[in-house]
Amino acid sequence: MIPVTTLTEHFETWLRESREQSGDFIVALIDKILAGAAVLSASDIHFQPGRNGIEVRFRIDGVLHILGCLPLEHSGQIAARLKVFAGLLTYKVDVPQEGRVRSGRIEGVAQEMRISSAPTLFGERIVVRFFSPENQCQSIESLGFEKPVQQYLHEAVARRSGAVLIVGPSGSGKTTTAYALLRELAYCRETTRSIVSLEDPIEHAIDGVAQIEVSSRPDSGGTEHGEKFRTLTLDRMLQYMMRQDPEVLMVGEIRERRTAEAAFQAALTGHLLISTFHGGSAVESIGRFLELGIEPFVLRSSIAVLLCQRLLRRLCSCSEKVEQQLEIRLQGKNLTVQHYFEPRGCPCCGGTGYAGRIPVSEILPLENEEIARAILERRATGTVQLLAQEQGMTPLVDNVVRRIETGLTSPLEAKRVLGH
Ligand SMILES: [Zn+2]
Structure with missing residues (x-):
């Protein structure tokens, strides 16, 4: 029987590959998560900071799936990286912001997306919403x-x-x-x-x-x-x-x-x-x-x-x-x-x-x-x-x-x- 790759396994692979890559770990990981979400037809990605870390979730066919957790200390870096894509102000962390990313701006992601941030108790919550591709x-x-x-x-x-x-x-x-x-x-x-x-x-x-x-x-x-x-x-x-x-x-x-x-x-x-x-x-x-x-x-x-x-x-x-x-x-x-x-x-x-x-x-x-x-x-x-x-x-x-x-x-x- 062919082994079924679960969403958690995908996430573990992205983590491992990002660590092995030279350069910034967060930059590499965010790229992989965004590209992965596009491949898996996710409509939204959530980065939700909480007491135990940043939960990464994908919404696929309307259902929210938890892929894994990242250490809370990366919260600022993750938020900053995603806010840059959407042209948002990285130094403003206490107000909600929203911006759009045109397709093709991120490698491997040929879809338009909207990135929004909101200040929460444990850091900025970032949600990425993909607009369905034109051909769909x-x-x-x-x-x-x-x-x-x-x-x-x-x-x-x-x-x-x-x-x-x-x-x-x-x-x-x-x-x-x-x-x-x-x-x-x-x-x-x-x-x-x-x-x-x-x-x-x-x-x-x-x-x-x-x-x-x-x-x-x-x-x-x-x-x-x-x-x-x-x-x-x-x-x-x-x-x-x-x-x-x-x-x-x-x-x-x-x-x-x-x-x-x-x-x-x-x-x-x-x-x-x-x-x-x-x-x-x-x-x-x-x-x-x-x-x-x-x-x-x-x-x-x-x-x-x-x-x-x-x-x-x-x-x-x-x-x-x-x-x-x-x-x-x-x-x-x-x-x-x-x-x-x-x-x-x-x-x-x-x-x-x-x-x-x-x-x-x-x-x-x-x-x-x-x-x-x-x-x-x-x-x-x-x-x-x-x-x-x-x-x-x-x-x-x-x-x-x-x-x-x-x-x-x-x-x-x-x-x-x-x-x-
Ligand atoms: Zn099946």
Whole structure:
């Protein structure tokens, strides 16, 4: 059997090689950690100082893994080395800073990244966030949704007006989906549309889209150091851009009332609006908009598409089938799985049993008259949820069960993401 290289073993190798190399140990080690994170498709690296040292962690497919620990005395050097990459002030250790590293600036790392620092009790905590490489920018097909959902998303972007909202908690992949929709519109050969996107921050340049970097936090002046000041707030920029003859508007995320109002206004006046919103379920997000103070008739007439999603880790091909029924409780609902697959671990998946992620979703049928009436009457979330299911909405958890039975993910992973 081929030995499985675990993340800890990778880390030990980098440590040994850095020690053996001539020159600065920390410089060599940081280079290896950054290059290693890129190879292992980590989305974030954490250097977290604590009582027992600096914990080095990688987030891979949404899950945080501890690789190892470095002596606390290196804390200053590690922070300084990483801050230099991002053009941050190394001598300022008592204020948070944030900066961006363009791709290619670090040897062996062809990815853009954002480096942020924050003062903590035991030293500066540094987090490196990788932006997904441009060539991984996905189309609707490659997102991994089931065929009917893909079709639904294609129809969504073919619209001329209304709001297309992708809902989910943080880390649910909603931004990736929104970007795929934007790319679909930008690269559409048949029709040229005037597309404007307001982002915080801009991750990739997309040809054919006027991308504007704004601050999605109202009244914030951006960070003190590092990147340029972002004084343009989303809601104001959105209102301003309406004078620039847009047909499609993308708003990175709706977080507060003023942006929500401006966005729905755009959707109601003949623009296609694409955005994301934080929420646990499609129905719950309606309740949250009402709480923000948006009138139900505005929601009723402006939202055209409401899709809620989650990301689950995809089982590697090394998984094993278990021919047994399983009772599983997800989001307070008891469900039965006819058979399932368990993660094993092989060199391909670094011993984790998983490789990549797949989305699961639910779509609220807003065109349904009874659901529309329930929204207008401000019915309770639970009531609307039951009604939506009666009217044919397949809830997210039922779609998860299907994903488990087809071996795309495991019961354990479903529980991790959705809770009991
Ligand atoms: Zn595997």
